[in-house]
Amino acid sequence: xxxxxxxxxxxxxxxxxxxxxxxxxxxxxxxxxxxxxxxxxxxxxxxxxxxxxxxxxxxxxxxxxxxxxxxxxxxxxxxxxxxxxxxxxxxxxxxxxxxxxxxxxxxxxxxxxxxxxxxxxxxxxxxxxxxxxxxxxxxxxxxxxxxxxxxxxxxxxxxxxxxxxxxxxxxxxxxxxxxxxxxxxxxxxxxxxxxxxxxxxxxxx
Numbered sequence: 001x002x003x004x005x006x007x008x009x010x011x012x013x014x015x016x017x018x019x020x021x022x023x024x025x026x027x028x029x030x031x032x033x034x035x036x037x038x039x040x041x042x043x044x045x046x047x048x049x050x051x052x053x054x055x056x057x058x059x060x061x062x063x064x065x066x067x068x069x070x071x072x073x074x075x076x077x078x079x080x081x082x083x084x085x086x087x088x089x090x091x092x093x094x095x096x097x098x099x100x101x102x103x104x105x106x107x108x109x110x111x112x113x114x115x116x117x118x119x120x121x122x123x124x125x126x127x128x129x130x131x132x133x134x135x136x137x138x139x140x141x142x143x144x145x146x147x148x149x150x151x152x153x154x155x156x157x158x159x160x161x162x163x164x165x166x167x168x169x170x171x172x173x174x175x176x177x178x179x180x181x182x183x184x185x186x187x188x189x190x191x192x193x194x195x196x197x198x199x200x201x202x203x204x205x
Contacts, residue, residue, distance in 0.1 A: 088173050091173070092182050092183060095140040096184045099144045099171065100144070100186050102144070103169065107165045107190055108122075109202070111202070112200065112202055118198075119203075120194075121192050127147075128144060128145045129146075130143050131144060141172050141173075142169065144167065144169045147166040148165055150163065165190040165192065166187070167189075168185060170183065171185075
């Protein structure tokens with residue numbers, strides 16, 4: 001008959017080694033836990049990737065929106081500056097036109113304000129001549145030149161005496177080379193004819 005102490009030792013040995021079924025169940029539970037953890041990790045990783053993609057989309061949209069806003073602002077500024085230059089160019093034209101009208105009236109001299117004789121034709125004014133204009137045209141630099149043909153005397157065509165004049169008026173705004181610089185020039189050719197036998201004061205042909 002075995003000794004009691006050996007029976008206790010055997011029992012301890014038996015208890016120290018679990019059954020195969022118990023070992024298999026524990027192993028299966030461990031594998032299941034690992035798979036569950038991997039699935040959770042995959043879901044979290046997928047959500048992080050989605051948040052990253054959304055963040056990139058928002059940043060891209062902000063960059064594109066900023067670029068479009070800057071482009072629109074630049075376009076509006078350019079249009080505003082272009083409109084201002086167009087207005088100044090129109091004013092420059094009328095400033096030059098005003099100077100040209102003044103020069104034409106001077107060489108035609110319909111009222112004979114220069115006190116010339118019936119056969120004498122007006123001479124050119126001192127050229128170039130600067131003119132000061134009023135109102136919105138006051139800021140323009142306006143100059144006018146005159147060239148006479150012939151320089152003195154007149155072409156005689158029977159009893160008619162004829163002289164020609166070339167007038168060039170230039171109006172400018174802004175310093176040379178500046179972005180806001182505008183300049184307009186107008187040229188006119190004027191013919192003056194006198195008939196000494198015609199009635200005064202202009203003795204027009």
